[in-house]
Amino acid sequence: MTAEPAREARIALVSYHHKNTEKIAHAIAEVLNARIVAPKDVGPDDARPGDLIGFGSGIYGAKHHQNVLDLVDRLSQSTGARAFIFSTFGAPKFLVTPTFIKKNHDAIREKLLSKGFTIVGEFGCAGWNTNSFLRYTKGLNRGRPNPEDLDRARAFARSLTRSDP
Numbered sequence: 001m002t003a004e005p006a007r008e009a010r011i012a013l014v015s016y017h018h019k020n021t022e023k024i025a026h027a028i029a030e031v032l033n034a035r036i037v038a039p040k041d042v043g044p045d046d047a048r049p050g051d052l053i054g055f056g057s058g059i060y061g062a063k064h065h066q067n068v069l070d071l072v073d074r075l076s077q078s079t080g081a082r083a084f085i086f087s088t089f090g091a092p093k094f095l096v097t098p099t100f101i102k103k104n105h106d107a108i109r110e111k112l113l114s115k116g117f118t119i120v121g122e123f124g125c126a127g128w129n130t131n132s133f134l135r136y137t138k139g140l141n142r143g144r145p146n147p148e149d150l151d152r153a154r155a156f157a158r159s160l161t162r163s164d165p
Helices: 020-032 066-074 098-114 132-136 149-161
Strands: 011-014 036-037 050-060 084-091 120-127
Touching: 011 020, 011 066, 011 120, 020 120, 020 149, 050 066, 050 120, 066 098, 084 098, 084 149, 098 120, 120 149, 132 149
Parallel strands: 011 036, 011 050, 050 084, 084 120
Antiparallel strands: none
8 A cells, every 4th residue: 555645844954064964865755756844944733644744963972962862852743644764874894784873863853753653664775974073084985975865865755755654
């Protein structure tokens, strides 16, 4: 069974430094015809049945940016709203596995589930990291997200349009 189209698709996003996560958000938004908004611009009752809402940021200390986590805390209980989670991270390639991405999403996933959201998908990819001592080098993951990452983000977004509620 194919899900009904979302009444509205939005992406709550925090992205700074190199705008890694913003690049991914734009790739997803173009497929979903979604609006990208800052967490501060989402009201507590803005998650309505039929909506599809993405929550994305870079990963800081193995979790999403605090502004995105605070947004989920502010949201009212939801019935019928669907959510997807996405992120970029500056970890070295050898650490990145599906389990690594899932673990980085644990905090926000738990919050969303406790608010009654249905999680319809999760996406993560490498992003250029020049934080801390890395600023003295070329950093990690220079050039990421790259065109292949953006194509994977678009494919992920297409999969969301086929998700069952």
